[in-house]
Amino acid sequence: MLIFAVNRILILPKILSVISDIPQWEKFFRADGLGLYFLLVIATVSIPIVLSTRTYIQRYLQRGMPVRAYLAIFSMLLLSTQLLVLANHAIAFLIFWELMTLMAYLGMLLEKEKPEVQKGSFIYFCTTHAATFVLYIFFFILQRHSGSWYFTDFHFTTDNGWMFYIACLFGFTAFGIKAGFMPFHFWLPWAHPIAPTVLSAFLSGIVIKTGIYGIFRLIEFCSPLPAWMGLMILAASLFSAIFGVWYALAQHDIKKLLAYHSIENIGIIGIGIGLGVIGISYSAQSLIWLGFGGALFHTFNHAIFKSLLFLGTGTIYQNYHTRDIELMGGIVHRAPFFVALFLTGSIAISGIPPLNGFMSEFLIYKGFFETASLLGEYFPLFMLLMSVGLAFVGGLALACFTKINSVMFLGTARKGNHQFNVSVTDYLSLGMLAILCILFGVYPQSVLGVISTVITYNRWGIIVQPFSMFAQWDVITLVFASVLVTIGSIIVWKKVNAWQRVAPAWGCGYPLQTARMQYTASSYADEINNIASAMLHREKHVVPPRSIFPVRSHFSSHAQDFSDVKFVAPLYSYILSKINTVEFLSRTDIRYYILYMLIVVLLYGGIAIVWTYF
Amino acid sequence: MDILLSFQGLLPFFFIIGVSPLLVGLINKQKALLTGRIGAPVWQPYYELLRLSRKETIYATTASFVSRLAPVVSFSAILISSLMLPIGYVRPLLSFNGDIIVFAYLLGLARFFQILGAMDIGSSFEGMGAAREATFAVFAEPIYFFTLGSLAFITGYTSIYDIYHSIHLDNPTSIVFIIVSSISAFFLMVTECSRMPVDDPTTHLELTMIHEVMILDNSGIDLFLYQYSSYIKLMVYAVYEASFFNPFSMQNHWIGFSVFLIVLVLLSSVVAWVETMIARFKMKVIPQYLLFATAIGILNLLIYTFVRH
Secondary structure: OHHHHHHHHHHHHHHHHHHHHHHHHHHEEEEOOOHHHHHHHHHHHHHHHHHHHHHHHHHHHHHOOHHHHHHHHHHHHHHHHHOOOOOOOOOHHHHHHHHHHHHHHHHHHHHHHOOOHHHHHHHHHHHHHHHHHHHHHHHHHHHHHOOOOOHHHHHOHHHHOOOHHHHHHHHHHHHHHHHOOOOOHHHHHHHHHHHEEEHHHHHHHHHHHHHHHHHHHHHHHEEOOHHHHHHHHHHHHHHHHHHHHHHOOOOOOOHHHHHHHHHHHHHHHHHHHHHHHHHHOOOOHHHHHHOOOOOHHHHHHHHHHHHHHHHHHHHHHHHHHOOOOHOOOHHHHHHHHHHHHHHHHHHHHHHOOOHHHHHHHHHHHHHHHHHHHHHHHHHHHHHHHHHHHHHHHHHHHHHHHHHHHEEEEEEEOOOOOOOOOHHHHHHHHHHHHHHHHHHHOOOOOOHHHHHHHHHOOOOOOOOOOOOOOOOOOHHHHHHHHHHHHHHHHHHHHHOOOOOEEEEOOOOOOOOOOOOOHHHOOHHHHHHHHHHHHHOOEEEEEEEEEOOOOOOOEEEEEEEOOOOHHHHHHHHHHHHHHHHHHHHHHHHHHHHHHHHHHHHHHHHHHHHHHHHHHH | OOHHHHHHHHHHHHHHHHHHHHHHHHHHHHHHOOOOOOOOOOOHHHHHHHHHHOOOOOEEEEOOOOHHHHHHHHHHHHHHHHOOOEEEEOOOOOOOOHHHEEEHHHHHHHHHHHHHHOOOOOOOHHHHHHHHHHHHHHHHHHHHHHHHHHHHHHHOOOOOHHHOOOOOOOOHHHHHHHHHHHHHHHHHHHOOOOOOOOOOOOOOOOOHHHHHOOOOOOOHHHHHHHHHHHHHHHHHHHHHHHHHHHHHHOOOHHHHHHHHHHHHHHHHHHHHHHHHHOOOOHHHHHHHHHHHHHHHHHHHHHHHHHHHH
């Protein structure tokens, strides 16, 4: 299996060369900077994911599940995603887009007998199909305008009047749904938890990034976007970032929590894109570099640490068979090295130095300062609010990841005394990703050079400044290296002066502390969540102990998504009520359905004729 | 890399790590005097550090490698962040574009590990302290960006040294900035360094505290590292606060240093006075208190925006 999947990655250039031998197909694919950069992201992350798949499927193999089909689907998913970012033809792009969406959907159905899997995958299926539909319209508008299906021919400016804004609206909606920007994020927390965890890693690390890739392409086609659109992107992204992490804080389900963190990180990437858009419209080179550079770097970083966290979650799930973090605890005593790897990913995603998450946020912060000083006017005020927002997001992410690491790993086991097995391949794949987290954090120059090339040779505008102009990278490396050296030397000093003893924990005079008395995830996050409980639709059900001999007390809390409550559920019930009016179409005879299909095909044909001749 | 060659740059660092226990001693002495006691000598924190460094380190049975690592990381991060702060007119060793962000996030690294170290024991007391620390940090972070950060947005500099030295007294709005920022920064210092009225550093009972309860299970070298890093942190925030008064130093090294020292001593008196006069707030009120400090910080930028236009 492993060889098969690795082959899929390695064989790709060969397939491409075969394809390019056919003269007409040559133009269908184009490996420009942006496409190759995303290809790099996909390839880097899929190797550890494929490695982890090896151990992850063991459990399904033992249960005699259709693993072979899953592997074929996953390979197809890998391939279609890689071809997607190289496509230069709108139809080819749409085919791979559809293929990717469908393969991800089929992959989710591995445990299809579970009702939650059916529900979650169906939500994913509907939402992404709505996105694809909107995407069709977007490309049709572009094709109509430029008279060509090739990406290289697409060029749309504000001179084209209101059609430009319509195209932007459709494009941003389609790619925004895929990427998971709020309020289009609702499918993510449903779809990610139910997929096999290795697939979740790929979905969260790569598939939602194709939405970001699309937005980058959109900025290329529709250039220059007006500055107010940049500000809109900034506002929407900050909204996604703050509420993504705040919802995450209220979750107990580890995969749902990580899904919400994807929304947060997509928001951070969006902030970078927004800065870049403002940079284009004011033709400020440094802003384009810092904004798009931050966004591209964060895309890579998020792919790395999110797949690290999801793969780690997969290992935990295999041992505990639950996603509820309240039932875990004390894993650190059984697998300290595994916990260290997971912790690396957690520090990185919280945007804390010296790991990679910080470096991309640093670029975006620099972008704020640059915008304020270059553009003046009211921009310092906006940018200050943005930076405060990002700092707030950082604070919440810190709270969230200290929460899950503490509750899952530290303390003592809350339920049962599970064995905790981590296979060698898991260590290998997690270790690879953790090393990348550290490398990109301490020595970001390694990627920044690549990103610089990507941005320089793009249609956004040539940038002449080398990336060393934007910050003193060597000094930052030095700072982080000195932190690591200080930590190392103090550890050595502690070891030399070893005079230590192990004793029971100090219980403040209370004897017999049990595992159930530990701080839980909900109590940890309670204070922060109380502040926003109205927004979070958070409900607490409390039956406090009453009378002298309390019989039964009960506490439970759960948070609902505002978009689920206010947006999706009303829409769903509205559609349901309307569908009832066409219920007479529902027949038992299959011939009726063939007739319906015929009518639809004729309808499409009619539209196509109208499209071509008018 | 000429900044590396300047030995001068190390002077603020040595000042901060050398004098920080003295600042705590000074506050304690003044508190004692205000409540009519003689109090411990101002050197007491040095003795305490010395005593702790010689003690045996005891780990809980439930402690893992996280407990052993947390004090070290927390101490190192605070130590390195103190290398970025200027004193008077001396450019610190680590001064580069964007150090304002690195500084804030290094303190975040310290906090991350301190929380993990507290949660490692599995004791509900420490969990409570850690949860509070995480909550209040969320609301404290914006204050930093509304004080030093807003000056960065106004002046266009992103290095802490440059930001402080771009404030000049000939601009009347600068005086407003100094007043507003120093008030906000004081609130931030009180929160981050776990002083009254947010946290009580003197009690040793569990339920009243944030910082003290988190280090309940640490002893020996670990406690030494935590205590020393909390002293340095107090000093770091004191320097952060005192540097707003830089413009009064008339571009002179020695006057600058004297102004700095005077502000530092005054600051210790204010802290001591506040701790004597005000009781600790209810935990529920603290986010409001922090939001109030944030709101003051917003004034900075509003004034700037409306003066310019």
